[in-house]
Amino acid sequence: MSIMLPREFDAKLAASLANECLHITPDSVKACNKGMYNSVFYIDSDIGRAVLKVAPDPNISCMTSEINMLAAEVDALRRAKWLGIPMPEPLAVDESINLRFFFMTYIEGERLCGLTERLDKWMLEAFRDELLWLGTK
Secondary structure, X not given: OOOOOOOOOOHHHHHXXXXXXXXXXXXXXXXXXOOOOOEEEEEEEOOEEEEEEEOOOOOOOOOHHHOXXXXXXXXXXXXXXXXXXXXXXXXXXXXXXXXXXXXEEOOOOOOHHHHOOOOOHHHHHHHHHHHHHHHOO
């Protein structure tokens, strides 16, 4: 699927995109203000909660490491599922060349950045090494 997205993205557009891509009518849409780069929305409906991640407009300058980040994230989520790791599952993905958004299931948990202060350094390094290894498969 490939849908043209406007430069500014809000909850109303997130609800419209959920309706078009997931065929649901959201009960509520809430912006998550914890993201550093992408816009993230929690979408609640009668079938549960989904998460929408939207990349910024491709014409906006960004760090080189952020280019194609959503595509890499979708790939990592798919690989994690294949390995049996409990992670959100992609539900609908913009398959255009410049992937701009995807929907995924919502699961309860803690963000890694919230764990870094509580984990030993060796655990964080082992986790990083494991992620790098997964990236080669």
